[in-house]
Amino acid sequence: MSRVAERLPGLRLANPVHFLAVGFGLGLARKAPGTWGTLAALPFYFLMADLSLPLYLGITAVMGVVGIYLCGKTAEDMNTHDHPAIVWDEVVGMLITMAMLPAGWPWMVGAFVAFRFFDILKPWPIRLLDKHVHGGLGIMIDDVLAGVFALGVVQLAAALL
Numbered sequence: 001m002s003r004v005a006e007r008l009p010g011l012r013l014a015n016p017v018h019f020l021a022v023g024f025g026l027g028l029a030r031k032a033p034g035t036w037g038t039l040a041a042l043p044f045y046f047l048m049a050d051l052s053l054p055l056y057l058g059i060t061a062v063m064g065v066v067g068i069y070l071c072g073k074t075a076e077d078m079n080t081h082d083h084p085a086i087v088w089d090e091v092v093g094m095l096i097t098m099a100m101l102p103a104g105w106p107w108m109v110g111a112f113v114a115f116r117f118f119d120i121l122k123p124w125p126i127r128l129l130d131k132h133v134h135g136g137l138g139i140m141i142d143d144v145l146a147g148v149f150a151l152g153v154v155q156l157a158a159a160l161l
Contacts, residue, residue: 008085010078020088021074027087035116037087041094042108045101053100060095064144067092072136082139089143093119096147102158114153118146 008028013019023040027033044063048056067088074086097115101107122130122142126149130142 008078008083011074011085012077015077017070018074018077021070021086023087023091027085033084034087034090034119037090038094038112038116038119040087041091041098044091044095045098048095049098049101056099060092060099063088063095064092064140067140068136070136071139075136075139081134086139089140090115090119092140093143093147093150096144097150097154099151100155100158107154107158110157111150111154114150115147118149119143122146123149 011018011022013022013025019025022028023037026040027037029036048059051059070088071082071086075082078086094112094115097111098108101111118126119142126142126145129145130138132138133141
C-alpha cells in the first residue's frame with residue numbers, strides 16, 4: 001500500500017477524477033494544501049491568458065461545473081465532506097480571480113494573496129455557504145465566491161493604480 005493510500009483512504013491517484021480533484025498532486029502537500037493547490041491554476045492561466053474574456057470565462061465556468069463532480073465524487077470516495085487535499089475548487093477560484101488580470105508578476109502575486117485571503121478567512125457570505133451547502137457544489141461554491149471577491153479587489157486596485 002502506498003503512503004498516500006495509507007494517509008488518505010479512498011483516494012486513488014490512478015483515478016483521473018481523484019488526480020484532478022487533488023490538483024495533480026499539489027493538494028497532497030502535508031502543510032497548506034490549499035495554498036499549494038492554488039498554484040495548480042497557474043498552468044491553466046498561462047494557457048488561457050490571451051483568450052478573449054468570454055472564452056476565458058466560459059472555460060473557467062466549465063471547469064467549475066466539472067469541479068462539482070470531481071470534488072463531490074472524490075470526497076464521497078474518501079468518505080469525507082471536503083478533505084483539504086481536494087483543491088480543484090482552489091484552481092477554479094484562482095482562475096476567477098485572475099480574469100482580466102493586468103500583465104506582470106506583481107499582479108499575479110496580488111491576485112494569489114487576495115484569493116488566499118478570502119479563501120482562508122471566509123468572510124460572510126462565504127462562511128455561510130461553506131457551512132450550509134454540501135456535496136460537490138458545497139466544496140466548490142465557497143472558493144468560487146472567494147474568487148469573485150478577490151477579483152473585485154484586484155480589479156479595484158487595477159482601476160485605482
